[in-house]
Amino acid sequence: MLGQYRRGPGGRNWRTSAPKKVETPSPPYGTLLKSIEVKDLDGESTSFSQTATITDSRLVASYNWVDGNTVEPTILVPGKPPRWTPLTEAMNLAQDSGEYFRDKNAARYPKHPMEPAVLALLATDPAVRTKLDVIGCGSTIGNLLRFVRGKDKPFRMLVELVQDTVFFIRRENSPTELLHDVYGYGHTFPEVYTSWEPDVKGSASHQRLVRYSFGGLQLIVRFEGDGYLAKSPSSSEASQDASVDDLISGLPVAANISEKVSSGTKLKVQRAGEVVDQDFIFDLKTRSVNKKNDQDTLGEELPRMWVSQIPNFILAYHTRGVFHDIEVSDVHQDVEEWEKTHNQQLSKLAALIHRIIVEVRGRPDGKLELCNDGSGELEFREQRSEAGDALSVETKALWVKDVDSDEPDIVWAADDDYTACTESCGYCGQCTY
Template structure:
């Protein structure tokens, strides 16, 4: 509730929908528009387009240690301490569009800009029933909102903490499994996490979604271009200037994944509150068809895998591959591969409960859009979901927006 005015200005009700008519709702016309990797620097620094770690396809069995130490909850907010966590999203799209000589992307046509995390939180709220509270309590969440242009809703992720401490054995070994099962792409050896941005149509809305990527299927060998480092102020892409040049081989001090088993890869203190983002040009634009979500489960609970939780994560980012690895106290012996479009997952997609929730999500996003549009470009609203399932709207005390005014120009007036 920090920075929010007293008094609820509105309570949002769960929409009711009719699933007896119309086609199934899912992301359509999915298009890759940007990506980047974070690297460890005092100043916020990203590699664009960057690349996800490549799946090694190691032969089972092999052993992985439990995760320990600090791990990311929201690396974007941590790295952009004091600034907008949406800025690296915009920077990456700008650079990728420029590299692709693509001038067709029109931000003013976008209805929603969000992290996948925000969509998943709204889906959990839609699925929540008080009767389930004892077994599956709803976690409180907050999303800050602002209008860009005439209709674009900017959904700014808000977390109580941007890192957490992994404590074995409850922490599992998912992060270390990623580290042991993938290889960093050339030019991205120092990466601390890869993020991808896609655009798609969803229930009549044009949505831009950012999400973290665990891995990708190996790509054909290609020549990586020389890297150049650009420091860009919070302004339009036209102001970008080059200040230094380096080779791919200069990226040393390897830091793999988000965490390692015996060291804390999440920094002990926040980076400096810099007013710009350093952009290193490197990595490769990988096809959407190669993106992989890695999930680990104990052999004791592999049969209790929750598709109700996992499937929306796949579909809302259109991640085509899910690799589900089973272990016994860190000893991995088998893996189950799932693909979007398979008969199994198509049955889940067509499930009445899933379709009802996706339709409700589209309706809820339209209601949020109407609310934000009604408060205009100077409106400063926040969604706050309480643990009892109540979704309330508050006004923020500060006039500061979720993006600098100079960035809002791209969304129109």
């Protein structure tokens, strides 16, 4: 049973009760094939020192997960991230409570968590799959980066070759694995200080896919966009004329929104939203004001922002839940400088990705599982059959077909007119007019 929600300022979801925490066991491991340590990459990494930089980065697709009373799991393409709409007068926020999914994509589409990203790509630009080496997400690429940096956080990921492209898919103990020990204001703050606009009302999250060159490879990385700046990233210019009363008066009054877990049914793809340039996307973090002088929060987040190529950072400091100190910064130069100063580690990352590609191409089934228990070794294991496939049979057929084919890649679902919805229906897009 999922927790219940009430509507909070900004039209976001506030959880008011939570289900009992259920610990899930780890999936069984496949046969160990080999294991490596970071030092094993020293020799081959030197050949990537000149190419261990991100170049030609560009947004190639985006989508929103739709929340609400939908029977089918639904995405909006291109969707739109929530807009930064800070309050003119700070209010005391409730601390985070309840439970939240560790992997939103897996929770909503557990059988094939990367399939929504693939369908968004095919719906946006089918030719983007040509000469593509890797599709992953901020989590999988970030875990490999942490490994080569000696930051041994345990992880597991599935690796699968689909035609010429290698898929990296994060693996939790369960698709509905929950974040543990959630506290602070990392959820309630964006619920109040960002807003879904009318054309994407009822959205639950915004996912973005950037393509770039790295280490002589072409990668597409999916990540969640926290929001976008409607103006240039400075605290004064980004401030909007939004008050608590304004936000509350604009809320849907009959919304019934909850985190739906898909049973694995086919995904519904709808046209809705608007493409937002990557230059306006921000990452958001909240911290106690007591940590302002003794914690380098931006420095800690730069590796992750480098992976996703996010150029803006919002750091909000609170005093017992009241946010008077909010910094909105353009950090693209910080990201570039971090890349320059970590060339040796990034060269090892390039070497590691190349090695994974070679290993999975050599497997009869084109599959592997990578496991790191935090001991400093990365294990290459056989992928057990119950792990499933990266893509459904239908979507795999679309992915591998000739890009010059005249057959359409995506059959769009009938568009729901979100702009015609009203407050009384909760902007769910499901009304009959």
